[in-house]
Amino acid sequence: MSDFDSLMEYQRTTEALSSVAERLGWDQETVMPRGATEQRAEEMAAMEAVLHERRTDPRIGEWLDGAESEVEDEEDRRMLELIGRDYHRQTRIPARLATELARLTSLAQGIWAEARAEDNVAGFLPTLSEILMLKREEAAALADGGDAYDALLDDYEPGADADSIAAIFSEMRPRLVQLRDDVLGAEEQPPLLEGQFPAETQLRLARQCATAFGYDWTRGRMDLAVHPFSSGRWQDSRITTRVAIPDPFNCIYSTIHEVGHSNYELGIDSDYAFTALGRGVSLGVHESQSRISENQIGRSRAFTEWLFARMSDAFDGMNITDPDAFYASVNRVTPGYIRTESDEVQYNLHIMMRFDLERDLIAGRLDAADLEAAWNARFLKDFGVAVDKPSNGVLQDVHWAVGLFGYFPTYALGNVYAGCLNQAMRAAVPDLDETLTRGDATPAVEWLRENVHRHGSLIPPVTLIEQASGAPVSPQPLLDYLEKKFGGIYAL
Structure with a gap:
């Protein structure tokens, strides 16, 4: 075989093993017995040891060198670029460090969940200190003399850097804070939804919403988790949600959010399966798919009209009796602690805070x-x-417990990307609201599949968003959308 063919065959097995490791993580967060934590940590460590050995095999470097002169196709060249990038990153990380991080972060999930349930920070901090020490070591190894935080960020949003993100956040903050102050100071405030919301009824309605967004149940499933997430790719991408009895929006919109992630993975060109192209290109782009599904589509006036009818039929004693008040309630802005439950106006402010804190943690300033x-x-x-x-x-998010330093800013980047995509999608699908009022979001999903999903990792993140939206990436469309939407709801 040619060097390129040898590399592709080798990569196929690595991708399959990586998918198995991901499935172990899904199992741990959904159905694994609580008493199996230590065993699972050893299993995850063993898988990471195998994967790290494969990803740093010297033959990869030899195949990459040989394959450079063998390929001319754009897709093949991009695969070599991605494999080479991963290879050079992985070879900087000692096998001991990779294995220990996998073991410790697997154990830490259970420790964090217990500490969170008991509001016991002291019970989690020793573990977090160990994780932080290992992540600082990893960052130093990857940075190779450069900025340590940027080295971690590059794992999630290739090509981004902390200073550029900080500049975007500085541009966004004044308008977000002003909008929040105007909204909270408005004379008319939307009602808080009240009623009887049994768990099974919430889950049944959440499944209907997933179907409305075109989720392929033959290649997915829905389970409960403490912190909702999606997992998997190609022919198997699963979603999780959670139930808060007094607040059915928590379950419904967590579900729609995770469906956005899974639709991305399931919409990638099937020819890219088991290759470096066969996954979302970055977490910022990934988050754009979940946030545009949850917010610009799922919390739109048109879709909430359909949702209002479904909820009125499903639940007894709802205090809201007309679709306009329901739409306002879905988009209600209130002071709150929890990032995942935050409204669109304040969500990015939560991310900005975490971004600054984790930069200080990695730099040793905190x-x-x-x-x-x-x-x-x-x-x-x-x-x-x-x-x-x-x-x-500080215990509300699982991210630092599982070592995801550099992950948080991709949430806000995802919102910025979603703003750009929404503007283009609305122009390209002018009758979208008509189908949304019937509970059918598939025209939006099809537009996203054509312009984002199918490409997988073929096109770099910023280039992909600019190509799909037809304009440079900017927070302007997001901020304009927020001011128009909430200005209308709150009569500003």
Whole structure:
């Protein structure tokens, strides 16, 4: 075989093993017995050891060198680029470090979940300190003398850097804060939804919403998790959600959000399966798919009209009796602690806070022992509310427990990308609202599949969004959308 063919065959097995490791993570978060935590940590560590050995095999470098002169096709060249990028990153990370991180972060998920349930920061901080020490070591190895945080960020959003993201956030913050102040100070405030919302009925309605967004149940399933996520690719991409009995929107919109992620993975060109092209190109682009599904589509006036009818039939005692008030309630802006439950106006402010904190953690300007105090002080400054308990504060997110430093800013980038895509999609599908009022979001999903999903990792993130939206990436479309939408709801 040619060097290119040998590399592709080798990569196929690596991708398959990576998918198996991902499935172990899904199992741990959904159906694994609680008593199996230590065993699963060893299993995850063993899988990571095998994967790290494969990803750093010297033959990859030899095949890459030989394959350079063998390929002319754009797709093949992009595969070599992606494999080479991963190879050069992986060879900087010692096998011991990769294995220990996999073992510790697997154990940490259970430790975090228990600490969160008990509001016991002290029970989690020793583990977080160990993770932070290992992530700083990893960042230093990857940075090779450059910025440590940028090295971690590059794992999730290739080509991005912290200074550029900070500049985008600085541009966004004044308009977001002004809009929040105007909304919270408005004379008319939307009602809070009240009624009887049994768990099974919520889950049944969540499945209907997933179907409305074209989720392929023959290649997916829905389960419960403490922190909703999606998992898998190609022919198997699963979603999770959670249920809060007083708040059915939590379940419904967590489901739609995760369907956005899974639709992306399931919409990638099937020819890219088991290759470096066969996954979402970045977490920012991935988040754009979940956020545009959840917000610009799922919280639109048109879709909430359909949802209002379904919920009125499904639940007893709802205090909201007309679709306009329901639309306002779905988009209600209120001070709150929880990022995943935050409204569109304030969501990015949550991300900006985490971005600054984790940059300080990786740089050594902040240690785990001081994180809770730093979190609480920053939250009070940014949101004007004192954190009442750790589960509403520093323990609310699982990301740092599983070592995902550099991940948080991709959420806000995803919102920026979603704003660009929504503007283009609305121009390309002018009758979209007509189908949304019938509970059919598939025209939007089809537009996204054609312009984003099918490409997988073929096109770099910013280039992909600019190609799909027909304009340079900018926070302007997102900010304009938010001001128009919430200005209308709150009569600003």
